[in-house]
Amino acid sequence: xxxxxxxxxxxxxxxxxxxxxxxxxxxxxxxxxxxxxxxxxxxxxxxxxxxxxxxxxxxxxxxxxxxxxxxxxxxxxxxxxxxxxxxxxxxxxxxxxxxxxxxxxxxxxxxxxxxxxxxxxxxxxxxxxxxxxxxxxxxxxxxxxxxxxxxxxxxxxxxxxxxxxxxxxxxxxxxxxxxxxxxxxxxxxxxxxxxxxxxxxxxxxxxxxxxxxxxxxxxxxxxxxxxxxxxxxxxxxxxxxxxxxxxxxxxxxxxxxxxxxxxxxxxxxxxxxxxxxxxxxxxxxxxxxxxxxxxxxxxxxxxxxxxxxxxxxxxxxxxxxxxxxxxxxxxxxxxxxxxxxxxxxxxxxxxxxxxxxxxxxxxxxxxxxxxxxxxxxxxxxxxxxxxxxxxxxxxxxxxxxxxxxxxxxxxxxxxxxxxxxxxxxxxxxxxxxxxxxxxxxxxxxxxxxxxxxxxxxxxxxxxxxxxxxxxxxxxxxxxxxxxxxxxxxxxxxxxxxxxxxxxxxxxxxxxxxxxxxxxxxxxxxxxxxxxxxxxxxxxxxxxxxxxxxxxxxxxxxxxxxxxxxxxx
Numbered sequence: 001x002x003x004x005x006x007x008x009x010x011x012x013x014x015x016x017x018x019x020x021x022x023x024x025x026x027x028x029x030x031x032x033x034x035x036x037x038x039x040x041x042x043x044x045x046x047x048x049x050x051x052x053x054x055x056x057x058x059x060x061x062x063x064x065x066x067x068x069x070x071x072x073x074x075x076x077x078x079x080x081x082x083x084x085x086x087x088x089x090x091x092x093x094x095x096x097x098x099x100x101x102x103x104x105x106x107x108x109x110x111x112x113x114x115x116x117x118x119x120x121x122x123x124x125x126x127x128x129x130x131x132x133x134x135x136x137x138x139x140x141x142x143x144x145x146x147x148x149x150x151x152x153x154x155x156x157x158x159x160x161x162x163x164x165x166x167x168x169x170x171x172x173x174x175x176x177x178x179x180x181x182x183x184x185x186x187x188x189x190x191x192x193x194x195x196x197x198x199x200x201x202x203x204x205x206x207x208x209x210x211x212x213x214x215x216x217x218x219x220x221x222x223x224x225x226x227x228x229x230x231x232x233x234x235x236x237x238x239x240x241x242x243x244x245x246x247x248x249x250x251x252x253x254x255x256x257x258x259x260x261x262x263x264x265x266x267x268x269x270x271x272x273x274x275x276x277x278x279x280x281x282x283x284x285x286x287x288x289x290x291x292x293x294x295x296x297x298x299x300x301x302x303x304x305x306x307x308x309x310x311x312x313x314x315x316x317x318x319x320x321x322x323x324x325x326x327x328x329x330x331x332x333x334x335x336x337x338x339x340x341x342x343x344x345x346x347x348x349x350x351x352x353x354x355x356x357x358x359x360x361x362x363x364x365x366x367x368x369x370x371x372x373x374x375x376x377x378x379x380x381x382x383x384x385x386x387x388x389x390x391x392x393x394x395x396x397x398x399x400x401x402x403x404x405x406x407x408x409x410x411x412x413x414x415x416x417x418x419x420x421x422x423x424x425x426x427x428x429x430x431x432x433x434x435x436x437x438x439x440x441x442x443x444x445x446x447x448x449x450x451x452x453x454x455x456x457x458x459x460x461x462x463x464x465x466x467x468x469x470x471x472x473x474x475x476x477x478x479x480x481x482x483x484x485x486x487x488x489x490x491x492x493x494x495x496x497x498x499x500x501x502x503x504x505x506x507x508x509x510x511x512x513x514x515x516x517x518x519x520x521x522x523x524x525x526x527x528x529x530x531x532x533x534x535x536x537x538x539x540x541x542x543x544x545x546x547x548x549x550x551x552x553x554x555x556x557x558x559x560x561x562x563x564x565x566x567x568x
Contacts, residue, residue, distance in 0.1 A: 022492060027141070028306045028330060029364050030491035031093035032396070032481060033403045037372045038100050038122055039108065040434045041406060042079030043071040045446040050124065057120035060102075071446025075434070077123035081131045083437075084138045086463065090409055090474075091481030094141035096253050096308075098372055100128070101147075104154050106222035107199070107425060109145075110255060111152035115240040125247075132248050141250035143306065148237050149259040150223040157236075158224055165211050172233050173224050174216040176205075176266070188214070194268045195278035197221075199425040204278055216266075218259055218279040220425060228260045228290055238297055251298065251306035257329070258311045258322065261286030280312055288321070291328040306330045308366070314339075316350075316357045323363035331366050331401060334358075338368055342381045342391075344503050344522040351398065355495070365400030370408055376431050379414040386560040389476055389543040390520055393562035396480050397518035399495040399509065404477075407435050410463060411473035412455045421453060436462040470546040479549065480541050483564060487540075489514040490564075501527045504557065516540065517565040521557045530555030536568035 022030075047068045049057075057066070066072065077100060087095060099109030100122040109119070118128050135142050151158055161169040176192040183189075191205035191214055198219045205214040206221040216225045226233050241252065261284040269281060291309070298305045309329040311319045314336055322332045337350040354365050369377040369391055378388035388411050395402050414430030422429050429452055436458035437444030443458055466472035484490045493511030500506035503523035509516045517537065521527045533553075542548035544561040553565055 022488065025492060026306070026330070027304055028094070028401055031141070031401060032091070032484070033094045033096050033143075033308075033401065034087060034090070034092040035096045035098065035371060035403055035405045036080055037075075037098045037406060037432055038077065038080060039075050039451060040432050041075040042083050042435065042437065042444070043073060043075050043446045043450065044078040044082075045071055048078070050127070052126070053120055053124050056124065060120050070448070072121075073445070073447035073450040074121050075450075076121065077118065077127045077131050081127075081134055084131075084134055084140065087140060088138040090478055091485055092140070092404065094143060094250065095135065096403070097142065097144045099145045099147060104152055104222065106152070106220055108423075110147055111150075111154075111220065111223045112147050113152040113154040113156075115147070115151075115237075116243045129247060136248070142248075143251040143253055143308065144244060144249050145255055146241065146244075146252040147255045148226065148228075148240075149256045150217065150219060150225045153222050153224060161224075162208055162211060162215075165213070171230050172227055172236075174227050174262070174266075175208075175211075175213040176216070177213055178207075182212070188212075193266050194274055195266075196269075196275055198277040198279045218256070218277070218282070225259070225262075228262075229264065229286075234290070234293070238293075241294070241297055245298070245301045245305065249305075250303065251308070251330075253308045253310065254294070254329075255310055256312060257291065257309040258282060258287055258313060260290050261288070280314065283313055283318055288324060288328060291322065292324060295324075295328055295330075309333065316353050320357040320361060320363060323358070323361055326362060331364060333366055333368060333403075338371075338374060342387055342522060344505050344520075347394070347520075347522075348497075348505060354400075365398070366403060367395055367398050367400050368403040368405070369395050370405040370431065371403070372405070372432055373426070373428055374431060376405070376407070376412060376414050378411060379430070383413055384560070385411055385473075386544065389473065390522075390560055390562035392473075392477060392480060393518065393541060393543050393564060394505075394520050396484055397490060397507075397509070397516075397520075397562075397564060399493065405431075407433075407455070409474055409477040410435070410457065410461060410466060412457050412461075415453045415455045417453055423452075438462055438464045475546060476541075476543065479546075480564075483540050487514065487516055487566075488512060489516045499532050501529070501532070503527070504529070506532060515567060518562070519557050519565065520562040521559060524559045526559055527557040528555060529553075529557055533565070537565040538568040540564040540566045 046066045100118055101112045102114035102117045102119045103109045103111050118125055132142050157169045157172050160167045161173050178188040180189045188207045191203040195204040197204040204218055207214055217223050259282050263284050298307050308331040309322055311322045311332045316334055319332050319334050322329050340346045340350045358365050377391055381387040415433030417429040433452050433455040434450040442448045443462055466474035489509040489511040493509040496508045498506040498508055504527045505520045507518050537553040539548045539551050539553055541564040544558045
């Protein structure tokens with residue numbers, strides 16, 4: 001493996017630190033991340049699979065036939081590697097890979113049966129190493145999912161744990177006795193507390209009749225929670241992180257990190273919260289020393305590695321402490337803005353709340369509009385292209401680190417998935433539809449029928465078609481990311497609201513004398529900004545017209561549109 005030793009893939013600042021006043025800023029503050037859901041990105045023809053992958057696939061999936069004339073319809077690591085030129089050309093700085101580990105796929109990879117191997121659906125460890133190496137050659141950093149809250153029931157640890165109350169791994173999971181002895185019919189009675197599971201309509205507990213105890217699972221019964229009070233669990237999961245850091249990953253997106261610490265008493269949730277999955281409520285102080293240990297481990301590796309936490313608590317005030325005092329998460333997802341409607345007042349409130357909660361800590365914000373767990377923002381905002389285009393400039397113009405979900409750059413909506421093709425326990429299939437790369441029935445995939453249906457934009461709005469359209473989503477994202485990369489104000493600058501008409505948000509980003517103004521019109525009417533901006537301005541990026549960049553701003557912001565303006 002190649003150690004970075006200070007080399008920064010995708011670095012946007014000057015290479016000579018003496019010529020760059022911001023050289024001491026961490027790379028992730030000025031970066032744009034791009035999330036890839038591997039199953040849906042790009043598959044590889046079966047005839048190009050290695051012998052090692054074929055053998056592992058047949059062993060793991062004996063009932064599935066391989067068609068050498070096509071693909072299996074599931075995206076894989078080599079498919080991602082082949083699209084690295086697209087990502088480098090897009091202008092992102094880092095990619096985040098959702099799970100590709102060995103798994104029975106009850107939760108499509110978030111039920112891990114081996115944290116240190118690649119599932120044959122996606123390839124091999126050798127193919128992973130090649131992907132990381134080539135991504136670095138393209139100037140792209142790579143972070144991967146780390147799933148520490150739970151394992152699969154198929155994980156060897158849990159298979160051992162449920163074999164006996166005295167098994168070596170028994171205390172690696174969370175078990176509780178029944179509140180009363182089981183009856184003659186074996187009924188164990190009520191579960192140990194009133195916690196509700198995610199993805200299932202029922203308790204966060206499953207009865208294990210063979211050992212006469214309940215086990216805890218904040219998610220599916222197939223995903224038993226690990227016991228982070230056990231030092232052996234901590235050391236085992238640290239070994240997992242070291243395994244991937246030694247393979248040159250640049251960091252981790254840590255799944256449900258706020259779930260790791262739990263009150264050992266496992267008290268009931270308050271009556272008014274009963275029915276809300278406990279995974280959205282768990283917020284225990286025991287989590288913070290766990291995160292500090294993870295941070296120290298990651299910081300001990302060269303190359304300025306990063307940990308990004310999924311803190312699914314729907315209050316920015318609750319998310320903020322997970323940054324610690326600069327000694328816990330480097331970045332934390334802040335979900336309330338993702339759920340904000342397409343309304344100026346709602347977004348102003350979310351932006352203000354983020355600054356109020358994070359700035360006093362010196363914590364750097366993140367911003368996200370879509371991901372693998374939520375409907376794409378084009379769908380949420382009503383399906384119109386104009387809102388989705390304006391939202392791109394909103395996302396990339398805020399102070400903080402933006403995360404772009406694969407397909408946003410093509411303006412994709414959620415797929416319509418008929419019941420007979422629905423597979424996800426959480427009903428998230430629509431936002432996970434395959435990426436269309438080319439015209440034609442297969443859209444550049446090796447299979448004509450991938451694992452999920454195509455999104456509505458697949459016909460006529462694929463990546464290849466958008467290459468030749470100067471007004472396409474793809475060209476808008478490329479231009480925006482290029483402007484952002486060349487603008488210290490947009491990457492690192494301060495944020496200040498400017499007065500604006502009703503239904504419009506207007507703010508200024510400044511850094512070391514450079515200025516950029518971001519204007520977003522949430523209304524269906526033109527907005528006159530001439531009384532709100534002083535001096536002459538030119539259009540750097542316009543969501544509503546590819547011809548406008550470089551022209552002088554005449555003072556009018558179009559309906560449902562966004563602009564980046566710079567001094568003329």
